[in-house]
Amino acid sequence: MRLGYKSRVSAGGGHRISMKLCVLLCLLPLLRSYPLIKGKHNDTGNNFHPDPDPAYSLPGMSGRCTEEGFGAITLDDKGVMHYFRGDSEWTGFQGPTQHINVTWPGLTGPIDAAFRNHNKKTPLEHHRIYLFKGEQVWSYYEGKLVKGFPRLIGKEFPGIPDHLDAAVECHQGECRTDSVLFFKGHGHETRQNATLMAIKDRCSNRSFEAFCSDDKSRIYAFRGGWYFRLDSSKDGWHAWPLSHTWRNLQGVVDAAFSHEHRMYFIQGSQVTVYLSDQMYIPVAGYPKAIEEEWEVSGVTAVDAAFTCPHSSDLYLIRGNRLTLVDLNTRRRSGEDETIIHSEVDSAMCNAHGLYLIHGPSFYHYKDVGELLSTNTAPAPGTIASYFLDC
Template sequence: MMRVTITLCSLLCLLSLSTAYPILKGRHNDTGSNPFSPHDPSDNVTGMPDRCTGEGFGAIMLDDRGVMHYFRGDSVWMGFQGPTQRINETFQGLTGPIDAAFRNHNHEHPLEHQRVYLFKGSQVWSYFEGKPVSGYPRPISEAFPGIPDDLDAAVECHKGECRTDSVLFFKGEKVYVYSPKEDPAVKQKTWTNLGPCTAGVRWMEKYFCFNGINFTRFDPVTGERLSPRPLDTRDYFVRCPGRGHAHTVRQNATLMSIKNRCSNRSFEAFSSDDNSKIYAFRE
């Protein structure tokens, strides 16, 4: 039995290099960094804002390459760790602060699919592969009829998780569900239990509402809060010195051995999906 367990573990480690590991790195959303590596001091440039302060972010989005962007004032941070950059250095013709941002998901309209949209006041900008999309900036009322100006947050919702490919726009306690294929295209809701969202993002098929430096997970259809309590963004979404799961795991050998697929701990079950990826289950 021990030989079988070791063999399966070795096989799983080899397969992880070509199949399972892209869950972390294959779509650029990790920016190639090791999730257990310490904070890089070079990320903090003298005189530039630091993402690890308690101010939070005005907007968060994934771009068309799957890289997470965090906006605050005139600054943007790309990836879970990295230096501070000016928004106008990354997004031509745009300066901060940004009210809301999202990456569109709509396979039925290829010219809109994977475009990113950034909102400021009454205007919206659009970019694809780092370049401005022709015809933008435009008034929000033209690009997204029925959506108000001066938004607080926005997040795309995929078909199957919402009824159709949609966008959730937040302003105060109001949520505007923008679904161009439905009639009416905009439905207004009030999600008082969720509270205000200063930023929103869809990550790993889950939806997150940020309020300052804290965030909660929520149901994109009902607005139900799915987190038992607010969590700190610096422990989950950005890498900061002395914080986060990496810091906890280094202090906890038992937890490390559970998460380490190549430790001597046995697995409870193995399975594979339609794409031939192999999954191992432990606790």
Template sequence: MMRVTITLCSLLCLLSLSTAYPILKGRHNDTGSNPFSPHDPSDNVTGMPDRCTGEGFGAIMLDDRGVMHYFRGDSVWMGFQGPTQRINETFQGLTGPIDAAFRNHNHEHPLEHQRVYLFKGSQVWSYFEGKPVSGYPRPISEAFPGIPDDLDAAVECHKGECRTDSVLFFKGEKVYVYSPKEDPAVKQKTWTNLGPCTAGVRWMEKYFCFNGINFTRFDPVTGERLSPRPLDTRDYFVRCPGRGHAHTVRQNATLMSIKNRCSNRSFEAFSSDDNSKIYAFRGGILPFFRKSLSCFSRCLLLYRLSVRPNFLSSPDNKIFLVDLNTRKQSGEARTIIHSEVDSAMCNVHGLYIFHGPSYYHYKDVKELLAATKAPAPGSIATYFMDC
């Protein structure tokens, strides 16, 4: 029995350390709270929109000089800490809101290389060195045949990082890969693991998808999430009071909320050892350990998380039971009522399902499988972290 117990706890620990769990839209307090001089919107005395509020951005792009532009409504911010400007003051003949934007990359056509394109509704505008390009605005269907109107985001993809110089257009759950040199020129994909993007940008040979104020890095060919969790744009892409990273790490609300066991940020995994300690894993830092509860040796509960184990939303909501003697699946996969699960843990007190800041307690796996309604949620911070 000791061998089985150790095997279970070891497998749980390995599972938690070897997988990365992205934080999806709708998860509780995933931006975190910042106890270190947070930005107060009332500090804005200009009356102009403030880039540091939590709305995020409708489009992001680099211009032909390599300066980052952040669009929201009728406003644009340039660079890491530039002031608020009106879009029509910076881009002649264009008003917000902007749906999507990107900087073209095409060395084989020098006249098109480094142009920027901005999309609004069914039209696209183009600029180079701050001046409008002749022939624009044009309908998107003429400038980019096969690309739909009312886009969510766009980002250029360089040859070598994609097969050829391409543009990724996002609309809802669909991604349109526009590659004029390929046949067909437009390939439609569905990247469910990535989730919706309200803006996209290529920066330092890496690709970022923004959803509201949060962002995550992704593979431009497969759509795979490459970030262990979304991060807050205000900690990395723009300068905001009370936030930051590197030498201002204690102002980084994202990192500090990961380190703070009482922040209500979701945990990636729970496990327990033979010394009756529970370990909670979050963000790749040393685990938190709290309550004295014995490790349960009967079963290992694995949650089917779509195609990859690091995706936190499963359309079929299934669990698998694993025989620890053979390390093979025992029986068929079974459906449960929880559509999103961060982690699960068994001990002598029963089965715990973790999601966001809450846990759900069941007497055993049979009770979970038979449940048609989730039990009342409990607070992870209160019960497990003694907050």
């Protein structure tokens, strides 16, 4: 059940502003929709450590990535991720174990849920942190407890129950407006394990079926009915099931690309299109066959597809063959070209160049011209560290 309403939220100095909230209760399928973000602490964030050095652990406290999972996770106002379990907390992927009240004065664990408010239209509320425990909620800004907190959850967020299972920020584009999703009604242990599994999954070096960048320069990585989205280095990676953002879209995405405020998804021989001006709305008449959409006879499936910024050229990759389609005429343009890569899982072109992706690696080219003119592939990069901040 999804309920939309407006709630009055008190900011510092007594200024009162509205924040649009969405409530999702008893929805187990969205368990893994926590914002899965790699924190930016003092380190460069390029190394993923499932278990911190024992020297960093306080006596009697488990390592960061055990099968216990976490009670809650959230970003702070500087884009650093915080992980909560019991009365302990981890900062980033390399920070030591410490007690919760070291970072969050006046609060002890366990924490039921946490989120960072993302609402640029309300500066006094933007990037404020909310931590939930039992019947109460604590709010912090720049590491300090906001005046008037803790408060009863029902007074700060009318209609929201206490003893929550989770709370997740949902940015505009994923939701109609900057919103918060609250969860209650499923097993706490199940949620913890699902959260941990999703964090490990992003950094597992498993291949992705598709990568793409949209008109707002956000990067999407698709794998097995889920996608990870990067808004900016500060906001980090968010993970959602496909249908959360693109209604009725399910299963494996073979290729995806964006062009003129539309997102295109290729699954097998079919193409599905969504408008992306405000939120993603399915375009009527889809899915269509690839051959019908672009008049490319003989093309019934692709390994990858991409467009580059400010261009109407669509490139379809099948094995080592590159097919050019003019999106203005929706027809094949010229003869197919041969590339030096015989296997490509996905491809993405953005302001930084062209990326061909295979397995856990990517190959970077300045543009399509460089790809077509080279006889030697560049040194491969690692997707996990370069794109996913693992």
